[in-house]
Amino acid sequence: xxxxxxxxxxxxxxxxKSTRQRDIILDAFLEAGVHLSTEELYLKLRPYHPHxxxxxxxxxxxxxxESGIAAERHFGDGQARYEANSEEEHHDHLICTDCGKIVEFxxxxxxxxxxxxxxxxxxxxxxxxxxxxxxCPECQT
Amino acid sequence: xxxxxxxxxxxxxxxxKSTRQRDIILDAFLEAGVHLSTEELYLKLRPYHPHxxxxxxxxxxxxxxESGIAAERHFGDGQARYEANSEEEHHDHLICTDCGKIVEFxxxxxxxxxxxxxxxxxxxxxxxxxxxxxxCPECQT
DNA sequence: CCCCTTTTGAAATCGATTTTCAATTTAATA
DNA sequence: TATTAAATTGAAAATCGATTTCAAAAGGGG
Numbered sequence: 001x002x003x004x005x006x007x008x009x010x011x012x013x014x015x016x017k018s019t020r021q022r023d024i025i026l027d028a029f030l031e032a033g034v035h036l037s038t039e040e041l042y043l044k045l046r047p048y049h050p051h052x053x054x055x056x057x058x059x060x061x062x063x064x065x066e067s068g069i070a071a072e073r074h075f076g077d078g079q080a081r082y083e084a085n086s087e088e089e090h091h092d093h094l095i096c097t098d099c100g101k102i103v104e105f106x107x108x109x110x111x112x113x114x115x116x117x118x119x120x121x122x123x124x125x126x127x128x129x130x131x132x133x134x135x136c137p138e139c140q141t
Numbered sequence: 142x143x144x145x146x147x148x149x150x151x152x153x154x155x156x157x158k159s160t161r162q163r164d165i166i167l168d169a170f171l172e173a174g175v176h177l178s179t180e181e182l183y184l185k186l187r188p189y190h191p192h193x194x195x196x197x198x199x200x201x202x203x204x205x206x207e208s209g210i211a212a213e214r215h216f217g218d219g220q221a222r223y224e225a226n227s228e229e230e231h232h233d234h235l236i237c238t239d240c241g242k243i244v245e246f247x248x249x250x251x252x253x254x255x256x257x258x259x260x261x262x263x264x265x266x267x268x269x270x271x272x273x274x275x276x277c278p279e280c281q282t
Numbered sequence: 283c284c285c286c287t288t289t290t291g292a293a294a295t296c297g298a299t300t301t302t303c304a305a306t307t308t309a310a311t312a
Numbered sequence: 313t314a315t316t317a318a319a320t321t322g323a324a325a326a327t328c329g330a331t332t333t334c335a336a337a338a339g340g341g342g
Contacts, residue, residue: 017308017319038299053322058299074215078330079298094264105258113251114273122278123235123246130271132255137263157340158288178327194291199330219299220329 003030003069003084010067021052025060031069034083035102041082075102075131093129098139144171144210144225151208161219162193166201170211176243182223216243216272233271239280 001009007026011018028045029036036044042057061082064070070082075095090111091104110130118125142150148167152159162216169186170177175186202223205211211223216236231252232245251271259266 002187015319019308019320021321026169051322055300056321059320063302074217075217077320094259094262096264097267103262103264105262106182107254107258110254110258113248113254114271117246117248117251118235118273118275119189121235121273122248123237123244123273124281125235125273125275126238127275128271130255130269132259132264132266134259134264134266140265156288160289160339162290178329192291196292196321196331197290200289 003086007064007067007069010069016063021056022060022063024049024052025057029061029064029082030084034104035073035075035081037079037081039079073129079096092132094132094134094136096136096139097133098135101136101138103136144227147209148205148208151210157204161196163201163204165190165193166198170202170205170223171225175245176214176222177214178220180220181198214270214274232272235273235275235277237268237277237280239276242277242279244277 001104004026007022008018010016011022025041025045028056029041032041032044038058041061042054045052045057061070061072064082065072068085070084073081073083075081075093083135091106092110094103094105095101111128114128116123145167148163149159151157152163166182166186170182173182173185179195179199179202182202183193183195186193186198195282202211202213205223206213209226211225214224216222216234232247233251235244235246236242252269255269256266
């Protein structure tokens, strides 16, 4: 099942309603790719759907996060960003501190080591974040 | 040289002044251990030094970060936190999502793998953050 | 001590986030 | 299909932490 179905399920389970706005916002969100802020998504929508308010975009993104189809992230620029949780697979980020480019990666061995570290401390991990900040190839003068 | 000396050096180099407030705030900061927010440090100081304003604490913590003796961190609760940079050694965090407890750890192998991943993408890493969120032993019912 | 620069503290401002509230929409039920 | 209760919407207001302003105070070299 895709993220759209997953979201519909969540709405049903919670007794929430499926609305035109939520459909539009979800489509735009998925289409946009990753790492949109509330404001960016709002501005992207406005030309086509000027009737959709900022508060609705804000609330809908929160709802995406609650439903598990998206995750809220903070990359240090003071704005929350959301990324779609494409089934199962998790990814971490390489962030260029010069141009802001974000590259995703995955490394199973690192994840294993994280589990091991947590186990040693008696922790049970539910999620993690690993961000590597530096310069991308283009920005290394 | 300790962090205090390092900070005094920084002030001298930059032509900034050493003040009573900065000394008091630095002492309280170092004594408190890690991970204080501006507000927490301000409240901690207030009973003993009611004359020190919030803005001064705020500015002084920023200054600690600039001088390199502290680092600004965000753990997702919307508040910036500062931790002392005890010489050289870097550490990552295990964060309990229930009680908020923060445990530090270090794993050289993970750092090596991070370097490797970055190299593969052509990135040159300057810093990273690795936070593991989950339940601490006490909070696992 | 003088003077210039930096710092301080209270209050104002800022920008993002979150809430409020009346009007509207959804969807279950009759 | 009409009714109705509950959820949603959008604009505006409120909130929250972070940051700046500005006049008064303090540091520190000469």
